[in-house]
Amino acid sequence: MSGNNYPDLESKSYQFNMRGRKVLPGGGSRSSIQSSPYTIYFKSGMGKHIVDVDGNALIDFNNNYTSLIHGHCNPHVVEAVSRQINKGSAFSFGSEPEIQLAELLCGRVQCFEQIRFMNSGTEAVMNGIKVARAFTGRPKIAKCENAYHGSYAAAEASLAVEPTDLSRGDPVSKAYSDGTPQGVLDDVVVIPFNDVTNSRRILNQHGAELAGILFDPFGAGMGRFPPSQAFINLLDEMRSAHNLMLISDEVIAFRADYHGCMSQFGVTADITCLGKIIGGGYPVGAVAGSTDVMSVFDGKDRKARLPHGGTFNANPVTMAAGLASMELMTPEAFKYINQLGDSFRSAIQDVLGQVNIKANVVGQGSVFAIDIVDPIPGATPMKRGATRLIEGIEADFINAGYFLSAGLHGTISTDMDDSDIAPFCDVLHKNLKSL
Ligand SMILES: Cc1ncc(COP(=O)(O)O)c(C=O)c1O
Incomplete structure (x- = not known):
């Protein structure tokens, strides 16, 4: 004691x-x-x-x-971090651990062909939404009422609200923080979690304007209440019906399975947002998807459709820690x-x-x-x-x-x-x- x-x-x-x-x-x-x-x-x-x-x-x-x-100070992670710190903590260009961690993750999840690193799950969700908007050219996203996705304003819509009484109307997109612009809220369509019938109706109503549906396949409250297979199937159906993108927030959910949480449902996401465990205890976020989708970040020969900077993106200490940690996650x-x-x-x-x-x-x-x-x-x-x-x-x-x-x-x-x-x-x- x-x-x-x-x-x-x-x-x-x-x-x-x-x-x-x-x-x-x-x-x-x-x-x-x-x-x-x-x-x-x-x-x-x-x-x-x-x-x-x-x-x-x-x-x-x-x-x-x-x-x-792995809990605190896992020896394999500490050793990898110490080795990297002695070689340098941040460079203005790429480093090998960044490629190694990307290779490891893309090797495990079928729908990951490319990955982009950042520094938090919040950034991952923000960029996941931006990828969907850049790729589809549509402004709105849908998300589940009361689902937590980090601190990006659009992703915070209708967080910690009284669950909507659907007999009185559909969920309304509500601000979580004071000062959230109405314009941000107007671009978020809120659906009731795990309610297939009402979500289908609402998504059909807004489908043509939706860039994507943001959802957490681990479910509300850090995995307390998982989505049903029927609910995930509905999201898949809505993707085909409206040509929108599924944005899977696996910031926590990625701990569910070696092949990612969505593999448990037999449905692939277009964009997956990652964080937490893939940084081995260091600040991290990432967005992963097909080469086609991820090409919005690619600005090699021209300005990228989605320019994305970040002084500490893919810093080699996080990458080394993440690699060591994920290597142990066999x-x-x-x-x-x-x-x-x-x-x-x-x-x-x-x-x-x-x-x-x-x-x-x-x-x-x-x-x-x-x-x-x-x-x-x-x-x-x-x-x-x-x-x-x-x-x-x-x-x-x-x-x-x-x-x-x-x-x-x-x-x-x-x-x-x-x-x-x-x-x-x-x-x-x-x-x-x-x-
Ligand atoms: C599902 C989910 N998405 C996004 C985030 C945001 O991640 P971060 O705290 O690294 O910004 C969290 C954080 O707990 C989360 O649980």
Whole structure:
């Protein structure tokens, strides 16, 4: 056990947060760390273990929001990064690790003929949308209500909204951030996730103006609720009917399968957005597709249809880390973490059967989540997650030595094994009993 006592207003984390808040809005540089009453600061990580600035050890089931597929400081990755850092961290032109990582990824996924690297999943989604617009010459995109795709304004439309009551009308494209231009929202068509009938009707209505449909094949809430095969088939049908492009956001979903998440549905995407695991723990994003589609970036003999700069794009440190990390993700490694996910979910299900609480275990592959049926009817998963945080369930896990993502979401790394299941389930049982 960690000896944690969160929240502890005497802790170094609390002091760091108060100090940080003076120079960083909210005390840090990403909205997702702004937990109440303060965020924890970490000083080191090794494998599945992390240590906070107060010296408390935790098992990391957050893994930097799914990006650390091998946990922290994997020796193969550290070795590759150290080798590269000693040779240089950024050049104005290309480097071999960039080609090697592109070759590895294109060798694994049938619909990847070419790939373009950038520095975040947000950039990947933004560029995925821009590719679809440049290729089709059409302005609009469609996306699912409440689907998270990073921080690009169009991709944020109708995020964290009350699910639309379809008996009163179709989903409306709503701003997530203050100041989002109406013009941005006007170019986004919102469809209800996994609702084949209504999505078909809405997409047929707007099909001629749509450059593409942006969707996450891992589903809402970091894989909590996957799309149905019927829903993916509908998107495929709409592509043929309206000559639009399927933009698959596999920023998280790419951890599902050696051949990419869409291979599980037997449907190929025109554009795939990548991030997280392909950077081996370093900042990364990428867009992949056929040579024809990716030619919008190609400006060798003339101005590219989609010019795309970026000082740190494909920086060799990220490329070396990503290559080392993905080399370790063999078909066996994917099978291993996915099976471990099955074992976690089944053990969690047993715990839920033993406590008198309305809760479900959700998730797929190497992620799991405990969905406590909330007293707030119709609340979005995001709002439910926040409610639970306030109720202190996540805090109970922290105090028992486990760091989960908000909404009791767990991400498995290859550093974990079956021996991690029983201790986690004991803590879960204790925490749920005490609710
Ligand atoms: C599905 C999905 N798309 C895009 C992003 C944005 O990626 P990044 O945080 O690297 O900008 C995320 C981040 O969590 C994500 O979950």
